[in-house]
Amino acid sequence: MELELRHLRIMCAIAELGSITKAANTLGMAQPALTAQLKRIERTLGGKLFLRDHTGTRPTALGLLVLDRAKMVLPAVSSLHDEAARLAQHAGTGEPVTLRLGSATGPMLGALLQRLGTTHPDIHVATHTSWSANKLADMTAEGALDFAFVGVCGDAGPPPEPGLRWRTLAHHPVFVLMSARDERAQQNEVELGALADERWCATPGDGCFGDCFASACARSGFTPRSLYETDVLTCIEMVESGHAVVLCQPLFHEIPGIVAVPIAGNPLSWRNLVGWSERGEMGPFAAEMIALSRAVYGELIDRRPTYSKYLELNPGYGVDYTDAGVG
Structure with a gap:
């Protein structure tokens, strides 16, 4: 038996x-x-x-x-x-039973999961996070993920993984996190050159952001003392203690004692992308995922009054509603 x-x-x-x-x-x-x-x-x-x-x-x-x-x-x-x-x-409804999402885009993933839970409660969602956009792109091309949410610097292209389609979801200037005790944090913007003597922090990434930052500093007449790559909590601790300033997206959640300040002239920017496999089964759902993701970015911006006011004066940033693909 x-x-x-x-x-x-x-x-x-x-x-x-x-x-x-x-x-x-x-x-x-x-x-x-x-x-x-x-x-x-x-x-x-x-x-x-x-x-x-x-x-x-x-x-x-x-x-x-x-x-x-x-x-x-x-x-x-x-x-x-x-x-x-x-x-x-x-079967036959066009709605997937499961979604496997990979993300390296900070606060967006949590808000997207909430939106999917409301609009598509029957879909089971699994998540994978990584600081590496290239790794997420590889996993998507191999079929281990259905959609990859990544960020790229400025006008840089998406991760060079063949067989993937990409759409831009949002385009943001890069801000700097400073201690609220720093008098420069009370200004509407800060010159990059005024931060020449600071130590710098950023979360890890495998794109060209480090090189772009170094080039921006050179144009402002200085070489940065350091650029520590570390996790979010360590970045926050460094700012709170006044030991460093941190490069961040303006969607960073506001924390008492820390202020996100625009950099004058917007020498650095960041684009949020979503990618999926041309050979995968999620093509019919891609338009829905793009629309949901853009709506989430719009909600996140609305929750940040400082950034919302900034966008009124800088309309070239924010949610990108164009349909043109990249890469």
Whole structure:
């Protein structure tokens, strides 16, 4: 006899109720039939699964092992049934059953997940985050991701991965995060050259941003003392302590004691892109994903009054509603 799912359910019922008689009643079986079935399961597994005494029925060491596995297998099978039913229900509707999203774009992903949960509650969404736009592009081309959300510097092209299509979602100037204690943070903008003596921080990336930053500094007449690449929390700590200033997108969530200040002349900018495989199955859903993503960027901008006011004076930035592809 081979072990089946119904055998695992029998064991779980016995363990939960602590009684073969109670388990038989719950399962709608005669107690002798359940006892006989349990003996067949024990012969298959090679040992006793339960001990019976005056306190009831309790699992043996072998029984505990099997029950631990059953607690993983049974929910997984139930989930598989649910996913299969949803797939059958959605077949032909053009709406995917699952979405695998990769992101390196900061606050956008959380807002997009909320929007997808509202507009497409039946879609199961899995996420993967990485600082590397090239890695996310590779995963999308290989079919491990359905959509990749990445950022590129200025007018740079998308990651050079063949077989991907890209759309621009938004275009932002690069701001600088400064301690609110710094009097320059109270200005409407700060000259890049005025920050020549500062230490600098930025989150990691594999594009040309570091080179573009160095070039912008050279045009302003200085060479930056340093550019630390580190995680977001460390960047915030460095700014709060006044030890460094941080290059950031203007969608950065406002934090007490820290101010995002525009850099005069906008010497650096950042474009947010979404990419998907030309050979994948998500082509029909790409237009929907682009529209949802642009709407999310619009909402994020609306939540940042300082940046919203900035865009009134600088209309070339913000959400990009053009349909032209890149790369």
